[in-house]
Structures are given as structure tokens and as C-alpha cells.
Amino acid sequence: MYRSHTCGELRIENAGNKVKLAGWIQRSRVLSGQIFADLRDRYGITQLSFIEENDAAIFAQAKKLGREFVVQIEGKVLERQSKNTNIPTGEIEVEVETLRILNSSKTPPFTIENDTDGGEELRMTYRYLDLRRSPLQNALKLRHKVAMEVRNYLANLDFLEIETPYLIKSTPEGARDFVVPSRMHPGHFYALPQSPQTFKQLLMVSGYDKYFQIVRCFRDEDLRADRQPEFTQIDCEMAFVEQEDILQTFEGLTKHLLNTVVDAKIEDTFPRMSYEEAMNRYGIDKPDIRFGMTLWEITSLVKNKGFVVFDQAEYIGGICVENGANMSRKEIDKLIDYVKRPQIGVKGLVWMKCDNELKSSVDKFFTEEQRKEWKDAANAKDGDLLLIIADTQHRARKALGELRLHLGNELGLRNPNEFAPLWVLDFPLLEKDDESNRWFAMHHPFTAPKPEDIHLLESDPGAVRANAYDLVLNGNEIGGGSIRIFDRELQATMFDLLGFTREEAEAQFGFLMQAFEYGAPPHGGIALGFDRLVAILGGQENIRNFIAFPKNNAGRDLMIDAPSILHNDQLDELSLNIKD
Ligand code: ASP
Numbered sequence: 001m002y003r004s005h006t007c008g009e010l011r012i013e014n015a016g017n018k019v020k021l022a023g024w025i026q027r028s029r030v031l032s033g034q035i036f037a038d039l040r041d042r043y044g045i046t047q048l049s050f051i052e053e054n055d056a057a058i059f060a061q062a063k064k065l066g067r068e069f070v071v072q073i074e075g076k077v078l079e080r081q082s083k084n085t086n087i088p089t090g091e092i093e094v095e096v097e098t099l100r101i102l103n104s105s106k107t108p109p110f111t112i113e114n115d116t117d118g119g120e121e122l123r124m125t126y127r128y129l130d131l132r133r134s135p136l137q138n139a140l141k142l143r144h145k146v147a148m149e150v151r152n153y154l155a156n157l158d159f160l161e162i163e164t165p166y167l168i169k170s171t172p173e174g175a176r177d178f179v180v181p182s183r184m185h186p187g188h189f190y191a192l193p194q195s196p197q198t199f200k201q202l203l204m205v206s207g208y209d210k211y212f213q214i215v216r217c218f219r220d221e222d223l224r225a226d227r228q229p230e231f232t233q234i235d236c237e238m239a240f241v242e243q244e245d246i247l248q249t250f251e252g253l254t255k256h257l258l259n260t261v262v263d264a265k266i267e268d269t270f271p272r273m274s275y276e277e278a279m280n281r282y283g284i285d286k287p288d289i290r291f292g293m294t295l296w297e298i299t300s301l302v303k304n305k306g307f308v309v310f311d312q313a314e315y316i317g318g319i320c321v322e323n324g325a326n327m328s329r330k331e332i333d334k335l336i337d338y339v340k341r342p343q344i345g346v347k348g349l350v351w352m353k354c355d356n357e358l359k360s361s362v363d364k365f366f367t368e369e370q371r372k373e374w375k376d377a378a379n380a381k382d383g384d385l386l387l388i389i390a391d392t393q394h395r396a397r398k399a400l401g402e403l404r405l406h407l408g409n410e411l412g413l414r415n416p417n418e419f420a421p422l423w424v425l426d427f428p429l430l431e432k433d434d435e436s437n438r439w440f441a442m443h444h445p446f447t448a449p450k451p452e453d454i455h456l457l458e459s460d461p462g463a464v465r466a467n468a469y470d471l472v473l474n475g476n477e478i479g480g481g482s483i484r485i486f487d488r489e490l491q492a493t494m495f496d497l498l499g500f501t502r503e504e505a506e507a508q509f510g511f512l513m514q515a516f517e518y519g520a521p522p523h524g525g526i527a528l529g530f531d532r533l534v535a536i537l538g539g540q541e542n543i544r545n546f547i548a549f550p551k552n553n554a555g556r557d558l559m560i561d562a563p564s565i566l567h568n569d570q571l572d573e574l575s576l577n578i579k580d
Pocket residue numbers: 173194195196197236480481482525526527
């Protein structure tokens with residue numbers, strides 16, 4: 001037996017016990033005649049003491065203990081002289097009677113403690129050392145807990161966890177596929193699933209009416225901060241359901257997680273908001289409703305009054321910063337720079353301070369009377385600051401939405417310990433890509449249109465709403481799904497609309513449409529982003545901390561050095577060697 005207890009287990013009640021512990025030396029302090037060492041495992045830290053007077057040989061051995069040496073000790077639990085109230089084992093120490101050095105360690109490249117001096121890159125290269133640190137261990141424990149809660153909750157509702165294959169054919173979720181060459185079929189490739197979408201629908205056709213899977217998905221997207229090329233979803237599908245059934249089931253799951261994992265005490269049903277309302281009031285389809293500062297529009301109030309920027313804009317609207325009138329010119333200029341960044345890309349910001357006088361950056365174009373109307377439209381109080389953007393509706397609302405979140409962060413209005421979930425509903429079925437002038441499925445091509453909008457499919461596709469829904473938490477989309485098409489003809493029409501020829505649709509998704517001809521039940525589902533959900537429950541934005549072995553922002557695994565090149569003979573074997 002290597003150990004009788006873990007390093008997080010011993011308490012004052014154990015004083016006098018003989019124990020065996022094993023773990024890593026986090027640090028040691030050599031005093032005259034006595035050495036203190038912190039012994040760490042994933043359960044905690046226990047202080048060891050070595051006393052020269054008791055055993056000079058062990059003391060000499062202990063002197064050699066370096067950071068991260070792996071040891072096993074036997075000894076006696078004693079009450080500590082000076083107690084450490086910061087850790088649960090802080091009232092005791094173990095006086096070591098036998099010491100076995102199980103393995104030595106090179107000096108680690110960064111300190112393995114709660115706070116570390118290692119930079120991101122170094123820690124990613126030595127991820128196995130970073131993972132010894134308790135913040136990361138706690139993150140992975142949280143991840144495990146959430147996974148267990150999800151499995152228990154859904155299993156209790158009769159969901160079955162069923163695995164679907166990784167070596168498949170393209171599933172359209174709007175990203176590029178990662179592909180795997182087939183050695184046995186030269187020139188042929190598997191695609192890794194962007195999601196198990198088609199398989200879970202086929203499981204519904206097969207009669208497994210409640211399916212879930214905590215599953216890896218792969219999307220070859222352009223690099224964006226905090227995106228992982230492989231990530232985990234809680235993927236779910238149900239048959240014989242309507243949208244309402246799905247919303248209630250997964251609202252139940254989300255509430256359960258919020259209440260058991262973070263004790264958020266959420267009792268009320270989640271608010272629901274249409275896509276239209278979200279865009280109008282928050283400028284984004286995943287609103288953070290922990291704070292107000294919602295958008296208002298003043299297009300008709302301010303247009304054609306001689307200010308060319310407003311006159312030429314399709315949309316003029318703004319947000320109101322409570323008590324923002326005391327912002328300095330410099331602070332406002334910073335906000336102007338913020339919205340002019342290429343990522344946001346509007347030309348500027350008009351401001352107005354609601355003080356005794358209504359001072360604005362466009363006073364020469366608008367009378368005090370007119371500016372008073374803005375204040376009313378914004379529902380502003382004295383002391384508030386109005387920030388106004390004029391552009392196309394799309395760009396202006398998006399910019400205001402971003403500015404709102406930016407100010408929310410700056411003003412500390414986004415408390416990570418507060419949880420505000422909601423549903424966003426009634427998404428458009430299709431969106432048009434202006435460049436190619438083609439329609440794309442906003443969710444994916446299997447999403448069903450609202451029955452009452454089906455007649456618009458041919459005449460006005462942009463107006464058709466989908467039976468699709470997103471679950472949003474604190475400004476993050478943590479889940480999305482839809483009621484599916486289960487009729488072959490409607491599915492074929494959808495592929496037509498999306499610009500597939502009949503042959504292309506047949507080649508790519510013929511298997512699904514064929515399945516629809518053999519008694520497909522009505523069905524729908526949802527997938528929750530597991531990494532992101534865990535990160536939010538852990539009160540953090542960075543999902544990498546919640547994944548044991550993540551890729552960096554450039555999609556690389558620095559520890560194993562992947563992706564890497566293949567040797568010629570392997571390329572030959574895969575028929576990938578392109579000579580000349
Ligand atoms: N397959 C979808 C996704 O990955 C989710 C769903 O429609 O269930 O976003």
C-alpha cells in the first residue's frame with residue numbers, strides 16, 4: 001500500500017496516528033535541525049517535518065529533496081505549533097519516520113503553485129506540469145462534476161447515451177471539415193463530425209426517442225480567440241416533441257446544473273426573447289441580460305435635419321450610460337476609438353451629456369429642444385450619457401451591442417457570479433450572403449421552418465422563421481437547436497433553396513432523405529457547448545483552463561507539437577504524395 005491517506009485528508013483528530021502518504025514535494029524549507037516540506041497530491045497539501053535530532057540519516061536524505069520529487073513517507077500526525085488556517089490540513093503536520101524517494105525531478109520550468117510565474121506558452125508546452133496546479137485541478141474536477149450531473153439528470157429522464165462515429169462524411173454546421181485520408185481507398189477521405197447531427201436524427205428514425213451524448217466535435221474554423229478546433233458538446237435529440245418540450249427539458253437540465261454546481265438558486269422560468277427583439281434591444285442574438293443599457297432607435301427623430309451623417313444613415317440609435325455624464329473627453333474619445341476599430345468598423349460616435357444643459361458633439365445641427373427629445377427617447381435621467389451610432393441597421397446595432405458589452409465590462413456590470421439564462425427564439429431560417437448572393441441556413445439545413453411560414457419559402461425566403469432556439473447564459477450562446485424537417489420533400493426543397501443541385505443533395509445527404517421515407521417521427525434537439533458551459537459555471541471566460549489538453553490560439557498543441565509533417569513513405573501510403 002503506497003498510502004493510508006491522501007494529502008488533503010488529515011485533521012487535528014488524526015493527531016497521534018501513524019500514516020503513510022505519497023505525493024510531490026511542492027517546496028521545502030531547511031532550517032537548522034529541522035526541515036519543513038509541503039507534500040502535494042490532487043487532494044491537497046500536507047506539511048511534513050524532518051527533525052535532525054530524531055534521525056540524522058533521514059534528515060540528510062530530506063535535505064536533497066528538490067521541487068516535484070515524488071516521495072512516500074511514513075510518520076506520525078502531530079498538532080502544529082503555528083497553524084495555517086488557509087488550508088484544511090493546516091492544523092497538523094506529519095513528523096517523518098521513513099522516507100522513500102520514488103522519483104527525482106528536474107527543476108520545473110515554472111512554479112507549480114496556485115499562482116505561477118510561467119507564461120502561457122511555457123505552461124502549454126509542459127501542460128502535464130501545469131495540470132498539477134490546483135486551479136487547473138479544480139477546473140477539471142468541476143468539468144467532471146458537470147458531466148456526471150448531466151448524465152444522471154438525462155438518464156433519469158430516460159435518455160440513452162449512444163456513441164456515434166468520428167470517421168464520417170461532411171455534416172454542415174457552417175465550418176470547414178477536418179478530413180482524414182483513407183489508406184484503403186486511395187483518394188477518398190473521411191470527414192470528422194462537425195456535430196453528430198445526421199446520426200442523431202437517424203437514431204430518432206430508429207426509435208431511440210431520447211438520445212444524448214457528451215461528444216467531441218471538430219470544426220476547422222478561422223482562428224478566433226478562445227475557439228478550439230475540437231470541442232465537446234452535450235448533444236441531444238428527442239422524437240415526438242415540439243419546441244416547447246425541448247425548451248422545458250433543457251431548461252430543467254440547465255437549472256439543475258446552475259443550482260447543483262454553482263448554487264445559483266434559479267427558480268423562475270427562463271425569460272424568452274425573439275431574435276428580432278434581441279437584435280433590437282441588445283444588438284446581438286445572445287444578449288447579456290445581467291444589466292440594462294439597452295438600445296433605442298431615434299432614426300425618425302433625427303433624420304433630415306441637416307446633419308449629413310444622420311441623413312445618410314439607415315439607422316440611428318444609441319445606448320444610455322447611467323451616470324456617464326461625468327466621463328471626461330478623453331474617456332469618451334477612447335470609446336470612439338473602440339467603435340472605430342476594424343472589428344467593429346463604424347465611423348464614429350455622437351455623444352450627448354444629460355446635465356443642466358444638454359451638451360452634445362453635434363450641438364450645431366440640433367436645437368436644445370430637439371436634443372431634449374433624444375433624452376426622452378432614451379429614457380435618460382440627469383447625469384446620464386447618450387452614445388449614438390448612425391450606419392446601416394445591421395452595422396449600427398452590432399456596434400452598439402459591442403459597445404454595450406464593452407461598457408458592461410468596464411463598469412463592472414457583468415458579475416461572473418450572477419447567472420442570467422434566457423432563450424432566444426424565432427430565428428430566421430435563412431440568411432443571405434451578400435457577396436455570393438446565396439441563401440445559407442442560419443442554423444443548419446435540417447432545421448424546420450415554422451409551419452405558418454412555409455408558404456413564404458419560395459416567394460420570400462428571408463421572411464421565413466425557423467423553429468430554432470438558442471440557450472444563452474451571461475452573453476454566451478451555450479446551446480442551440482431546432483425542430484427538424486422529417487419529410488423528404490421539404491428537406492429536398494430546403495437543399496434546393498440552399499443552392500444544392502438534386503444530385504449534390506442526393507450524394508451528400510441521400511441517406512438521410514431516404515431514411516425519412518421509412519417512417520421518420522417528428523423530432524428535434526439541441527446541443528450545449530460543454531467546454532463553455534463549464535467555464536461559465538467556473539466563473540471564467542477562458543475555456544482552455546477547463547480542457548485537459550487544449551490547443552493554443554493558433555490551433556497547435558505545443559506539448560506534442562501537432563500538427564506536424566508526415567514522412568514521404570506515409571504520404572505514399574495514403575496516396576497523398578503529390579510529385580511534381
Ligand atoms: N447540431 C447542432 C449544433 O451543433 C445542434 C442541434 O441542432 O442539435 O449546433
